[in-house]
Amino acid sequence: MSIHQTSFVLSVEDLTVSFDGFKAVDGLTFYVEPNECRVMIGPNGAGKTTVLDLICGRTRATSGSVRFKDQELLSMREDQIVLAGVGRKFQTPSVYEDLSVFENLELSFPRGHGVFGSLFFRRDAEVKDRIQEIAETIFLADLLDEKAAFLSHGQKQWLEIGMLLIQDPELLMLDEPVAGMSVAERKKTAELLNRIIDHRSVIVIEHDMGFVEDIATRVTVLHQGKTLSEGKMDKVKNDPKVIEVYLGH
Amino acid sequence: MFAGYSAGELTAIFAMQGFAGLILFSVFVLMALGLAIIFGQMGVINMAHGEFMILGAYVTYLVSHAFADYMPALFSFYFFVAMALAFLASGALGMLVEWGLIRHLYRRPLDTLLATWGLSLILQQIYRSVFGAREVGVTIPDWMMGSLPLTDMIEVPINGLFVMALALGISVAIYLLMFRSRWGQQVRAINQNRVMAGAVGINTERTDRLTFGIGCGIAGVAGSAFTMIGSTGPTSGQLYIVDTFLVVVFGGAGSILGTIASAFTISQAQSVLEFFLSGSMAKVITLLVVVGILMLRPQGLFALKLRK
Amino acid sequence: MQIDRKTRFLTREEAIYFGLLAAVIFLILPLALDSFRLNLFGKYLTYAFVAIGLVLCWGAGGILSLGQGVFFGLGGYAMAMFLKLEASTPEATAIQSTPGIPDFMDWNQITALPWWWEPFNSLAFSLIAVVIVPVAFAFIIGVAMFRRRVGGVYFAIITQAIAAILTILIIGQQGFTGGVNGITDLRTLKGWDIRTDEAKEILYFVNAVLLFACLFAAQYVRRSKLGRLLIAMRDQEDRVRFSGYDVASFKIFVFCLGAAFAGIGGAMFTLQVGFMSPTLVGIVPSIEMVIFAAVGGRLSILGAVYGTLLVNWAKTTLSESFPELWLLGLGALFIAVVMFFPNGLAGLWSEQVMPRLRKLFAGRGAGARPPAAPFPANSASAPDSPAAKAAAE
Ligand SMILES: Nc1ncnc2c1ncn2[C@@H]1O[C@H](COP(=O)(O)OP(=O)(O)OP(=O)(O)O)[C@@H](O)[C@H]1O
Ligand SMILES: [Mg+2]
Numbered sequence: 001m002s003i004h005q006t007s008f009v010l011s012v013e014d015l016t017v018s019f020d021g022f023k024a025v026d027g028l029t030f031y032v033e034p035n036e037c038r039v040m041i042g043p044n045g046a047g048k049t050t051v052l053d054l055i056c057g058r059t060r061a062t063s064g065s066v067r068f069k070d071q072e073l074l075s076m077r078e079d080q081i082v083l084a085g086v087g088r089k090f091q092t093p094s095v096y097e098d099l100s101v102f103e104n105l106e107l108s109f110p111r112g113h114g115v116f117g118s119l120f121f122r123r124d125a126e127v128k129d130r131i132q133e134i135a136e137t138i139f140l141a142d143l144l145d146e147k148a149a150f151l152s153h154g155q156k157q158w159l160e161i162g163m164l165l166i167q168d169p170e171l172l173m174l175d176e177p178v179a180g181m182s183v184a185e186r187k188k189t190a191e192l193l194n195r196i197i198d199h200r201s202v203i204v205i206e207h208d209m210g211f212v213e214d215i216a217t218r219v220t221v222l223h224q225g226k227t228l229s230e231g232k233m234d235k236v237k238n239d240p241k242v243i244e245v246y247l248g249h
Numbered sequence: 250m251f252a253g254y255s256a257g258e259l260t261a262i263f264a265m266q267g268f269a270g271l272i273l274f275s276v277f278v279l280m281a282l283g284l285a286i287i288f289g290q291m292g293v294i295n296m297a298h299g300e301f302m303i304l305g306a307y308v309t310y311l312v313s314h315a316f317a318d319y320m321p322a323l324f325s326f327y328f329f330v331a332m333a334l335a336f337l338a339s340g341a342l343g344m345l346v347e348w349g350l351i352r353h354l355y356r357r358p359l360d361t362l363l364a365t366w367g368l369s370l371i372l373q374q375i376y377r378s379v380f381g382a383r384e385v386g387v388t389i390p391d392w393m394m395g396s397l398p399l400t401d402m403i404e405v406p407i408n409g410l411f412v413m414a415l416a417l418g419i420s421v422a423i424y425l426l427m428f429r430s431r432w433g434q435q436v437r438a439i440n441q442n443r444v445m446a447g448a449v450g451i452n453t454e455r456t457d458r459l460t461f462g463i464g465c466g467i468a469g470v471a472g473s474a475f476t477m478i479g480s481t482g483p484t485s486g487q488l489y490i491v492d493t494f495l496v497v498v499f500g501g502a503g504s505i506l507g508t509i510a511s512a513f514t515i516s517q518a519q520s521v522l523e524f525f526l527s528g529s530m531a532k533v534i535t536l537l538v539v540v541g542i543l544m545l546r547p548q549g550l551f552a553l554k555l556r557k
Numbered sequence: 558m559q560i561d562r563k564t565r566f567l568t569r570e571e572a573i574y575f576g577l578l579a580a581v582i583f584l585i586l587p588l589a590l591d592s593f594r595l596n597l598f599g600k601y602l603t604y605a606f607v608a609i610g611l612v613l614c615w616g617a618g619g620i621l622s623l624g625q626g627v628f629f630g631l632g633g634y635a636m637a638m639f640l641k642l643e644a645s646t647p648e649a650t651a652i653q654s655t656p657g658i659p660d661f662m663d664w665n666q667i668t669a670l671p672w673w674w675e676p677f678n679s680l681a682f683s684l685i686a687v688v689i690v691p692v693a694f695a696f697i698i699g700v701a702m703f704r705r706r707v708g709g710v711y712f713a714i715i716t717q718a719i720a721a722i723l724t725i726l727i728i729g730q731q732g733f734t735g736g737v738n739g740i741t742d743l744r745t746l747k748g749w750d751i752r753t754d755e756a757k758e759i760l761y762f763v764n765a766v767l768l769f770a771c772l773f774a775a776q777y778v779r780r781s782k783l784g785r786l787l788i789a790m791r792d793q794e795d796r797v798r799f800s801g802y803d804v805a806s807f808k809i810f811v812f813c814l815g816a817a818f819a820g821i822g823g824a825m826f827t828l829q830v831g832f833m834s835p836t837l838v839g840i841v842p843s844i845e846m847v848i849f850a851a852v853g854g855r856l857s858i859l860g861a862v863y864g865t866l867l868v869n870w871a872k873t874t875l876s877e878s879f880p881e882l883w884l885l886g887l888g889a890l891f892i893a894v895v896m897f898f899p900n901g902l903a904g905l906w907s908e909q910v911m912p913r914l915r916k917l918f919a920g921r922g923a924g925a926r927p928p929a930a931p932f933p934a935n936s937a938s939a940p941d942s943p944a945a946k947a948a949a950e
Binding site: 292294350353354357358359360361362363364366367368369370371372373374377378487490491494495498527529530532533536537539540543544545547 | 615621623701702705706707709710711713714715717718719721722725726728729840844847848851881884885887888889890891892894895896899
């Protein structure tokens with residue numbers, strides 16, 4: 001164990017959460033290596049979103065441990081977890097509709113996160129250049145001054161991904177990043193994700209199997225809050241248990 | 250501080266004080282139930298709740314005069330007629346207000362709060378113009394006067410008992426309505442998932458209006474009951490609004506049982522403290538404790554656990 | 558097209574609007590009004606401090622406090638305590654049974670100055686207290702509530718309850734606070750008689766300068782990244798939290814800032830009007846201050862000042878001649894603002910008046926943004942958008 005501890009980016013051990021007796025996540029254990037892209041799949045209600053909620057502090061775990069590098073995340077506040085290097089994208093796109101695309105990205109720039117830091121934050125060349133660079137990556141360079149409310153659904157998803165990129169987290173967690181997208185948007189997003197999952201560890205929740213095969217290093221199949229199967233895509237795909245509860249219909 | 254009282258006297262004092270607390274409790278329950286329905290089930294903050302109560306009180310006042318003038322023989326029973334009319338008047342006004350005002354603001358709870366405050370100012374002014382600025386009282390029928398001697402030192406006022414019985418009756422009625430009637434089922438369905446409720450054919454607009462109307466109607470009955478223990482002025486409603494809100498929030502919005510438990514806690518605390526301190530300090534301390542507990546436990550005493 | 562995204566303290570249009578307000582307050586009102594009316598407007602302007610704070614807390618941050626009167630009162634009482642002590646010299650109070658203490662204490666059989674009154678013998682302490690006491694109080698409330706993520710209507714109700722509690726307390730503790738009458742009969746500030754016409758005129762200008770200082774501070778906040786964060790928090794609190802911000806600390810900050818503004822306003826009220834009483838602390842004044850901000854435009858700090866002046870002027874005029882109408886009018890105002898003009902006067906100006914003026918002077922209109930609504934409003938329609946529906950599936 002102790003040999004591994006330093007080499008894993010994230011070690012989730014025996015993680016459990018119970019909502020009034022209902023265990024949405026039940027004794028879950030998995031490890032994420034540096035630069036790994038871990039995909040989580042599983043039927044609706046399997047507890048995938050809840051796992052991400054637990055890691056990033058949105059839901060408090062009942063028991064277990066989540067270690068990120070050498071820090072225990074379960075005792076940290078959400079913003080501290082983020083500043084430690086864990087980024088999270090929500091299932092429904094959440095961007096600041098009343099602010100421009102530029103301002104949306106700016107708020108995620110990793111500087112000036114305290115009250116007084118933000119009060120005296122300067123929008124200098126470094127900030128602008130970085131935002132420009134990110135905006136190009138996420139196909140929104142021409143829309144920087146548009147209010148986010150006017151973006152299409154896919155563009156909002158990209159913007160949220162961009163907000164995470166500018167944060168430059170070591171561990172990125174994405175909840176169904178291509179859900180609700182058109183075929184063209186989906187292709188572009190896959191391309192985008194392939195580019196950004198380089199150089200960092202990623203946990204992705206996704207139902208789209210084609211997409212999963214494309215990006216996954218390893219796959220975890222979740223069922224009723226427990227791991228049903230784990231490993232390389234080919235192995236998991238042929239696991240009879242997985243076929244029965246998830247793929248088989 | 251107990252020096253000079255004999256043990257018997259002390260028991261009597263505590264019993265009387267406890268009884269005063271029970272009356273206060275009934276009053277709180279009557280006030281808070283309507284609000285709890287509206288706030289808990291619809292998420293609407295009705296700052297004019299006190300004015301709906303006062304409407305019930307004025308209706309009772311009018312009915313008592315009508316009986317005295319035209320049917321003096323039946324005067325003993327006017328109160329029951331008054332209560333029914335108070336329910337109808339406040340309920341009808343409530344439905345009108347829901348239609349004209351509230352339904353446009355469902356997504357903006359803070360704005361509802363301001364708009365209903367505006368409504369309360371308008372109602373107060375109307376009461377003042379119609380009934381005058383002075384407080385009015387009703388003549389209590391004979392059978393409600395006086396008190397019932399329990400022992401030779403403990404007496405309980407009959408009108409107090411009546412208010413208590415009324416609070417009990419209305420609580421039971423609401424409970425039955427909420428959990429046994431079709432309306433209650435619809436209200437609870439809407440509360441859990443408005444879109445889905447609409448999709449399965451519940452007329453959410455009508456149910457909302459009815460809910461608001463029933464909540465206001467209960468306020469009217471509460472106002473009617475108040476005339477038995479005190480007089481009514483145009484601004485009487487405002488005196489109660491903070492207590493009422495605290496009772497509802499403290500009980501955990503959405504929980505009728507919680508509202509009753511919280512009304513009990515707050516009223517008992519206040520009336521026991523009143524014995525030791527001045528009335529205003531008793532109130533300050535009670536409210537401070539309630540606010541303090543709410544800061545520690547914002548979901549109230551009996552919160553429902555729901556996924557956001 | 559290279560857009561310059563510099564964050565200016567004031568855009569050109571905003572500078573014009575600030576200039577216009579300065580002209581109204583520093584020139585037009587003093588020239589147009591006699592000293593009695595000017596003092597009255599000075600009193601109105603003390604409420605504008607509260608309204609500006611509400612624009613930041615409520616308009617920008619979505620935190621509606623119904624207890625701003627508490628902070629106004631704390632600032633006002635701090636000032637009043639100093640002035641009262643100065644007016645209660647042993648010579649001036651020789652006829653009391655205990656000379657040298659405020660008269661209301663003597664009437665309530667109190668024979669020595671309570672310890673917590675002592676520091677208010679010092680002007681420096683009192684002036685600091687005017688700001689620090691409200692801020693400390695707001696800080697405690699803010700930490701307790703925002704750390705536990707209490708917001709929205711719960712926050713509104715609890716702040717309202719606090720306003721009620723403080724009023725009952727002040728009225729109940731007559732001997733220490735002057736009770737329902739408040740602290741009255743204030744005369745001099747370090748020997749300078751504040752009751753004369755000249756003194757009132759000078760105080761009007763001091764008040765105006767302080768108001769502009771607060772306006773500039775508020776403008777700085779809303780121009781800073783913190784200002785944008787407030788809007789972001791109002792709309793997507795979780796996203797802000799998961800972008801690495803401690804949301805509660807930002808809310809605590811604006812709430813305290815609003816309290817500081819209110820405290821200054823309260824102190825200036827005491828100085829200009831010559832008394833402080835619980836009628837300025839309770840539920841009713843607190844919620845009226847919200848309507849000042851709402852009428853002016855909950856998103857505009859300058860609008861809040863105009864709104865305050867307008868509503869108060871209407872109140873004075875109407876309640877002089879038609880007292881019944883005033884309450885009806887005020888009630889209708891609450892409803893109308895919420896239902897029909899959620900962005901108040903500033904919204905009317907930027908959505909109705911300016912576009913027409915622009916058309917009138919076609920070709921000259923430069924800036925495209927409506928400047929009078931500096932905070933973007935809540936896009937209420939957003940949840941209905943097809944995109945959001947698709948996402949929900
Ligand atoms: N705060 C909560 N309180 C009660 N139950 C909860 C809570 N959070 C999650 N659950 C329950 O836990 C289970 C797992 O939910 P979760 O959202 O994690 O599933 P999921 O795998 O993400 O599903 P989907 O594919 O539909 O997104 C569900 O049954 C859900 O109702
Ligand atoms: Mg999910």
